[in-house]
Amino acid sequence: MKTFRLIFAVSVAALAVAGSAGSALAQQSATACSTTGLVTGTAARTYKVAQLTTTGIPCAKARVIARTVATQVTGNGSLSVPGVVSFSMSTQTCTTGCASGTSVTLVYPSGSVTIVITRRAATVTPTKPTTPTPAPTPGSTNPLFIA
Numbered sequence: 763m764k765t766f767r768l769i770f771a772v773s774v775a776a777l778a779v780a781g782s783a784g785s786a787l788a789q790q791s792a793t794a795c796s797t798t799g800l801v802t803g804t805a806a807r808t809y810k811v812a813q814l815t816t817t818g819i820p821c822a823k824a825r826v827i828a829r830t831v832a833t834q835v836t837g838n839g840s841l842s843v844p845g846v847v848s849f850s851m852s853t854q855t856c857t858t859g860c861a862s863g864t865s866v867t868l869v870y871p872s873g874s875v876t877i878v879i880t881r882r883a884a885t886v887t888p889t890k891p892t893t894p895t896p897a898p899t900p901g902s903t904n905p906l907f908i909a
Contacts, residue, residue: 790817791817792817793816793817794814794815795814795815795821795825795828796821797811797812797813797814800814800825800828800829800832801832801833801836801879802829803833805832805833805837807882808836809832809880809882810879810880810881810882811832811877811878812863812878812879813876813878814828814875814878816875816876817873818870818872819870819872819874819875824875827843827868828877830843831866831877832877832879835864835866841866845871846868846869846870847869847871848869849866849867849868850866850867851865851867852865853865861880861881862880863879863881864878864879864880865877866878
């Protein structure tokens with residue numbers, strides 16, 4: 763997984779709102795939203811949004827935000843999302859038994875959105891059976907090599 767640059771413009775007034783938004787968010791429960799079609803273009807072959815949860819923001823708006831984040835993160839690695847009060851981003855890299863992915867949480871005055879982007883599982887192409895070794899010789903009478 764590559765390293766991502768983050769670019770955010772957060773105003774001082776927005777940071778002041780973060781304290782009051784945090785306590786309000788703690789009282790709301792998270793909602794899982796559909797992740798279908800959030801990664802588009804050529805990136806959709808390699809990446810997918812594995813999880814999208816929102817607190818205090820409707821799923822329709824959360825999906826627009828997630829599509830923007832997924833496009834930026836899988837594209838150039840920069841992230842620029844207007845209206846964000848605070849954010850966090852973490853990347854988990856696994857070798858076996860778990861999925862590598864990047865989790866981005868964006869906090870707005872009205873709620874939060876968490877997007878988890880992972881690599882798609884590599885597809886395995888079945889291979890054609892190979893001829894046994896040693897290969898049978900033409901006209902062989904060995905019962906192991908009679909077709």
